[in-house]
Amino acid sequence: MSEPKRKTRLRKGAGGRAAHDVGGLLDFGPIDRAEHDPALWEKRVDAMLILLVGPKKGAFKIDAMRRVIEDYGQQEYDATTYYQKWVRAIRNLLIEQEVITRDELDKKFAIVATEFEGRGRSVPSKVIP
Amino acid sequence: MASHDHDHPHDHDHDDHDHHHDPHAPQKDHDSGPADPHEVLEQALRELLIEKGVLTAGEINAQVDFMDTRSPALGANVVARAWTDARFKQRLLADTRVALAEMDIDIGSLADFRTVENTPETHNVVVCTLCSCYPKLLLGIPPAWYKSTAYRGRVVVDPRGVLDEFGVKVPDGVDVRVHDSTADLRYIVLPMRPPGTDGWSEKKLASIVTRDTMIGTAIPKVTEKTAARAARGKSAS
Numbered sequence: 264m265s266e267p268k269r270k271t272r273l274r275k276g277a278g279g280r281a282a283h284d285v286g287g288l289l290d291f292g293p294i295d296r297a298e299h300d301p302a303l304w305e306k307r308v309d310a311m312l313i314l315l316v317g318p319k320k321g322a323f324k325i326d327a328m329r330r331v332i333e334d335y336g337q338q339e340y341d342a343t344t345y346y347q348k349w350v351r352a353i354r355n356l357l358i359e360q361e362v363i364t365r366d367e368l369d370k371k372f373a374i375v376a377t378e379f380e381g382r383g384r385s386v387p388s389k390v391i392p
Numbered sequence: 393m394a395s396h397d398h399d400h401p402h403d404h405d406h407d408d409h410d411h412h413h414d415p416h417a418p419q420k421d422h423d424s425g426p427a428d429p430h431e432v433l434e435q436a437l438r439e440l441l442i443e444k445g446v447l448t449a450g451e452i453n454a455q456v457d458f459m460d461t462r463s464p465a466l467g468a469n470v471v472a473r474a475w476t477d478a479r480f481k482q483r484l485l486a487d488t489r490v491a492l493a494e495m496d497i498d499i500g501s502l503a504d505f506r507t508v509e510n511t512p513e514t515h516n517v518v519v520c521t522l523c524s525c526y527p528k529l530l531l532g533i534p535p536a537w538y539k540s541t542a543y544r545g546r547v548v549v550d551p552r553g554v555l556d557e558f559g560v561k562v563p564d565g566v567d568v569r570v571h572d573s574t575a576d577l578r579y580i581v582l583p584m585r586p587p588g589t590d591g592w593s594e595k596k597l598a599s600i601v602t603r604d605t606m607i608g609t610a611i612p613k614v615t616e617k618t619a620a621r622a623a624r625g626k627s628a629s
Contacts, residue, residue, distance in 0.1 A: 286521025286572065287549045291542035294557060299536040303456075304431040307438060309533065310455035314447055322446065325502065329575060332523065345524060345539045347430045354437060363440045371436040376429075384427045391436075392429045 272336040282340035283333045305346040312349060315357075323356045331355050351392060463532040466497060467580060468601035470530070472594040474507075475585040484582070485509060492530070499529040503575065509582040510608075514567045517555065517608030518579045519547045525573035527580050531603055538607065548572065558609040581608040588614040 274280045277288055285291070301309070315322040331352040335343075343351070357363045368391065376386040441447045470492065474481040484491040488505045492498075499505055505527065508516040520526065521544045526534035537543050547554045551568045555561075562568055571579045583605040589597060604610035 283522055285541045285545045286519075288541075288545040289549070291540070291545050294537050294540060294542040294546070294554065296535075296537045296558075301533050302431070304428075304434045306456045306459065306533075307452055308434050309459060310452050311434075311438060311441065311447065313455055313459075314451055315441075320446060325575065329523070341541065345536075347428070350430050350434050350437070354433060357437065357441075362446060363437075363444070367440055368436060371440050372432060375436045375439065376427075376432050378435075379427045379432055384425070386427050386429060386432055388429045390429070392433055 272334070274337045281333055282335055282337040301346070308346045308350045308353065312353060315353065322362055323360050327356055328352050347392070354391070459528075459533065462529055464601075464603035464606065465598070467527070467531045467603070467606045468598040469594070470495060470497070470580075471582060471601045471606065472597035474582055475589075475597055476594050481509075481582070488580070497530065499527070499578075504577045505530075505580075506571075506577065507580050507582050508569070508571060510584045512566070512584075514569055515555075515560075515562050515608065516569050516571060516579075516581045517547060517551055518571045518573060518581060519544055520573040521545075521548055522572075522574065525575055525578060527578040527606075530580060531606060535603065555609060558604065560609060560611055580606050582606075583608075583612050586612050586614050588619070 272282060274282050274284070274288075276290075277284075312328065314320055316325045316328065328349075332340075332348050335348070340348075354368065358365055358368070372391050373389070376389055379386050438447075438452065442449055442452075470484070473495065474484050480491060480494070483494070484507050488507045489499055491507075492505075503525070508518075510516055519538075524534055524539040524544075526538060528534065543554065548570050551570050552562055555568070573579055583601065585597070586600070589600070600612045600614060602610055602612070605612045
């Protein structure tokens with residue numbers, strides 16, 4: 264596998280901070296206190312991560328997960344929800360660790376997207392997030 | 393993935409909750425309408441992992457079910473025990489992991505775990521400015537606002553203002569301590585036992601300990617409703 268790509272992208276107007284380092288910043292508007300029950304797919308992302316980093320599987324380390332999320336640029340970081348970040352990071356790491364290939368994922372994503380549409384759930388973007 | 397409307401945890405996050413009367417609608421309805429491509433990605437990754445024998449569907453389902461057993465009710469039992477058993481409280485403050493193990497609550501081995509006690513002099517509130525570290529194995533999956541950049545950004549510089557928004561007025565003479573969690577260190581707040589609860593059983597006490605009281609963004613309250621429910625012997629657990 265190629266060298267890990269470390270390229271910390273800085274948050275705009277926040278000195279030398281990375282995108283995730285938001286303590287003390289007041290740029291995010293009011294706190295939205297609406298409750299949000301995690302969807303089943305989000306719970307499954309949570310479950311997959313716990314299993315993948317657990318001692319039995321050891322597909323990658325939790326620190327690798329943090330590395331990927333902390334390397335997101337501001338735009339991606341701020342535009343994605345918690346489990347969106349997680350599922351993207353799991354995708355990156357499974358490919359990076361050669362558990363799956365990009366080609367396999369491309370094919371599977373297309374099949375699953377078709378399946379969703381067959382159940383009446385349109386998939387607005389066919390690009391893997 | 394099958395329709396998952398019956399898989400949502402309808403119980404533990406709503407009843408007896410600080411946001412019970414919150415007029416906001418839920419942030420998202422995941423059960424219908426266009427699919428989030430991330431949801432498609434989740435299923436694609438899951439199927440690949442299962443096909444390759446890395447994970448089984450059974451393991452994933454079991455882990456989802458396990459996390460569903462982790463809810464604020466678990467933490468509420470711990471707080472109620474600490475309110476009624478001074479020695480347990482000492483052990484909880486001294487070594488949270490060991491004290492929780494006494495109650496058969498396994499909080500895993502990844503992170504250090506500390507209990508911070510509210511007193512008449514000090515109010516504690518917990519955040520994770522860098523991500524969303526949270527005592528998930530004790531309180532369940534964190535609320536959306538805890539993970540929001542708005543909360544993470546502001547609570548460390550304007551804790552009193554944030555607490556005020558959550559309905560917690562901290563008097564001027566009381567210190568506010570903000571605890572910034574990390575991947576290696578998690579906190580739970582031990583709130584103060586409210587007056588008017590003398591003689592209550594652990595079960596009754598647990599019924600007034602909400603998720604937010606253990607994050608520090610709420611104070612346990614004895615309302616007519618909780619008092620009446622306590623009198624009937626029902627509890628959140």
